[in-house]
Amino acid sequence: MHQVQPYSLFTDYDIHLFKAGKHYKLFEKLGAHLVTVDGVEGTYFAVWAPSAKEVAVIGDFNYWNDGEHQLNVRWDSSGIWEGFIPHVTKGVRYKYKIHSHHDGVVTEKADPFALFCETPPNTASIVWDHNYKWKDDEWMQKRKEFNDLDKPYSVYEVHLSSWKKKVAENRSLTYKEMAKDLVKYVKMMNFTHVEFMPIMEYPYDPSWGYQITGYFAPTSRFGSPQDFMYLIEEFHKNDIGVILDWVPSHFPADGHGLANFDGSALYEHPDWRKGYHPDWKSCIFNYERNEVRSFLISNAIYWLQQFHVDGLRVDAVASMIYLDYSREEGEWEPNMFGEREYLAAVSFLKEMNEAVYGNFEGVQTIAEESTAFSGVSSPTYLGGLGFGMKWMMGWMHDTLQYFKKESIHRKYHQNDITFSLNYAFSENFMLPLSHDEVVHGKSSLFGRMPGDEWQRFANLRTMYSYMFTHPGTKLLFQGAEIAQSEEWNFQHSLDWHLLKYDYHKGVQTLVKDLNKLYKTVPSLYEKQFSHEGFEWINFTDGNSSILSYIRKGYDEKDDVVVVCNFTPVKRENFRLGVHKSGKLKEIFNSDLKKYKGSGVRNTRALKTDEISWDGKEQSFEITLAPLSVMVFAFL
Structure with a gap:
């Protein structure tokens, strides 16, 4: 088996960034990388171990013997050990055997930057790559539309x-x-x-x-x-x-x-x-x-x-x-x-x-x-x-x-x-x-x-x-x-x-x-992190355990009224104050029969009245289902 050959993926600038804590793509440098050197395919290994006096790659290719493939420490005090091993290919299992300066401690470690590992309870790293032809370009280009905070x-x-x-x-x-x-x-x-x-x-x-x-x-x-x-x-x-x-x-x-x-x-x-x-x-x-x-x-x-x-x-x-x-x-x-x-x-x-x-x-x-x-x-x-x-x-x-x-x-x-x-x-x-x-x-x-x-x-x-x-x-x-x-x-x-x-x-x-x-x-969702997207109607009706509030978006026409009944009591002619006049319809009801609820509904459009209620000038009446949340939208 070929011995370790000098090789590096690191530049001086990489080392500078690494030491400064500013290298954000270390996975492109440290770890095991399939490369071709002088026409020969193999794997470049690099591991950070500043307290080591000797680092060897052990694996399937050398019968897990640490006397075969010892990495070279870089001269720049980075603590990085590296080298190229010819003919080590994808799928090969490996670890690092590290002889420390500290009290003669010897450790046998999986690669911190391994791309693939054996299935536990086995613990070796596996030489691998990221070769993949992605087919999600459409999502990647538009995901901001799905992932924004609004x-x-x-x-x-x-x-x-x-x-x-x-x-x-x-x-x-x-x-x-x-x-x-x-x-x-x-x-x-x-x-x-x-x-x-x-x-x-x-x-x-x-x-x-x-x-x-x-x-x-x-x-x-x-x-x-x-x-x-x-x-x-x-x-x-x-x-x-x-x-x-x-x-x-x-x-x-x-x-x-x-x-x-x-x-x-x-x-x-x-x-x-x-x-x-x-x-x-x-x-x-x-x-x-x-x-x-x-x-x-x-x-x-x-x-x-x-x-x-x-x-x-x-x-x-x-x-x-x-x-x-x-x-x-x-x-x-x-x-x-x-x-x-x-x-x-x-x-x-x-x-x-x-x-x-x-x-x-x-x-x-x-x-x-x-x-x-x-x-x-x-x-x-x-x-x-x-x-x-x-x-x-x-x-x-x-x-x-x-x-x-x-x-x-x-x-x-x-x-x-x-x-x-x-x-x-x-x-x-x-x-x-x-x-x-x-x-x-x-x-x-x-x-x-x-x-x-x-x-x-x-x-x-x-x-x-x-x-x-x-x-x-x-x-x-x-x-x-x-x-x-x-x-x-x-x-x-x-x-x-x-x-x-x-x-x-x-x-x-x-x-x-x-x-x-x-x-x-x-x-x-549009103003889900802003007080502008929420307005209480009534939060003080503790005796009835009822809450009501308005959710607001960028356009006033999208406002919805939410009422929560936290008791199993059905309430007829329940009046809610609202911030504007108009007609509303029930667009969601957790008590529907398709959810195995009792089926109490407001099937018709509901018109607001000029009756002051809940501190608001307009109000409307609903039938409030037991143990339910109901949502009403303006028409």
């Missing part, structure tokens, strides 16, 4: 392993099978976007993908990187955007992963107060190290560039930006100003968002951030973190707590269900009913609903309808749309058999129609 944004959150399984074969669908089944389903349900829980390679199934070892490799559990590209392409062909969960907050300590990579704390912070996560028993990235910042920002750019994804949902932002997150007194050290914010992580997130929005048109970043940190979705030039949107965790918590209560008790908790509007426009909020809410003994969403069978389903339909008429974008986790009865179990398929039952089928039909309503009524 467009409908309704997300179906999916865990690829458990969405649907081939029962007879006891396996998950492949990427190519999902390109048929999942794409068809998301389109049928009228969602505008799909969000995948982490698909980057991860060793431990119960982590659901949030403990990543292969940041640049889509998991091989479901197929090749090209198969994953095909899945994304099929979504795009059907005008559905693709969001990936991205985890720059922490990584596992598995022996083949990033932890203690070259015998030193290379990717993780060396101070355990900043480098170890007590909740997840994992390592925290060292945001103070420029090369690590380059690694992470390059990773964000990589998925957007190489896989055409349309957004990144950034996991666990709160754990990144607070030094005392989940720590007791004495387990953290204040910043230079004596405060709790982790300044390096804050600046990293700002830089990441600037790089993403500066390099790609029509994409979004979304923060899962659970605190009152100010300006998460404000531009960096205004002092914000620069995200496009932020999850509205307060709304999620308050809404779920409210709907758990028997309807007779809700009159004492009117403020719980209205409180979100006090801060709804302080950020660009996404309303999430996510996977975190249906695990670890919390019960499924349906399982929390009170009352008899009819009321439980009516409550669930009402909660979803309230969500879709509330300002903000939407996210619903798989199974919620069929009123999954059991908690989510990552090992099992969703309970698709439930759709044989009318009540479950009714909830699915309702979600499908809510998505259509949201997409086709401009006032529900």
Whole structure:
């Protein structure tokens, strides 16, 4: 077998950017790259290991022997080891064996920049390429029209392993099978976007993908990187955007992963107060190290560039930006100003968002951030973190707590269900009913609903309808749309058999129609992040547990009136104040019989009267269905 030959893809400028933390396309340089040198095909390997005294490539081609193919360290103190090995071709398995200067430690590591990995529990990297002829040009050119902040944004959150399984074969669908089944389903349900829980390679199934070892490799559990590209392409062909969960907050300590990579704390912070996560028993990235910042920002750019994804949902932002997150007194050290914010992580997130929005048109970043940190979705030039949107965790918590209560008790908790509007426009909020809410003994969403069978389903339909008429974008986790009865179990398929039952089928039909309503009524999305898009009619009727409000878009003719009845009491001749005269008609009603509701409707056009009501000069009367949300449009 040929020995390692001197070769490099790096220029001096690359090294300068890398050291400065400004190289945003490291995936084009580090890792394993199929190249031809002097007419000979082979693979160029490059790995960052500054504490190494020796780095060898081991793999199928040398019987995993570290005495055969030792890389050369660059002269420029970058800590990069590199070289060309002839005749190493696509599909070959490999790792790096690293002899450290630190106490003679020897590590055997997967490539941090590997494009493809063995399927767990196997841990080797695989030489691969990105060759793929994309056929989604039409989407890429027009996606800004679908992805802007004043467009409908309704997300179906999916865990690829458990969405649907081939029962007879006891396996998950492949990427190519999902390109048929999942794409068809998301389109049928009228969602505008799909969000995948982490698909980057991860060793431990119960982590659901949030403990990543292969940041640049889509998991091989479901197929090749090209198969994953095909899945994304099929979504795009059907005008559905693709969001990936991205985890720059922490990584596992598995022996083949990033932890203690070259015998030193290379990717993780060396101070355990900043480098170890007590909740997840994992390592925290060292945001103070420029090369690590380059690694992470390059990773964000990589998925957007190489896989055409349309957004990144950034996991666990709160754990990144607070030094005392989940720590007791004495387990953290204040910043230079004596405060709790982790300044390096804050600046990293700002830089990441600037790089993403500066390099790609029509994409979004979304923060899962659970605190009152100010300006998460404000531009960096205004002092914000620069995200496009932020999850509205307060709304999620308050809404779920409210709907758990028997309807007779809700009159004492009117403020719980209205409180979100006090801060709804302080950020660009996404309303999430996510996977975190249906695990670890919390019960499924349906399982929390009170009352008899009819009321439980009516409550669930009402909660979803309230969500879709509330300002903000939407996210619903798989199974919620069929009123999954059991908690989510990552090992099992969703309970698709439930759709044989009318009540479950009714909830699915309702979600499908809510998505259509949201997409086709401009006032529900055009000003979804602005107080100008919302006006209360009445939020003080606690005794009746009724809310009413107006949603507004760019054109006044698109205004709609929403009324929510959170009790099972039907109300005849219920009067609502409105801001203008005219005729209205019912365009949505969660109590329709096709949803397995009671079928109380307003079938005729309703004319406003010059009767002052709810502080407004005009008003009109409706029949208000029990446990329902009703929407009325002006004719």
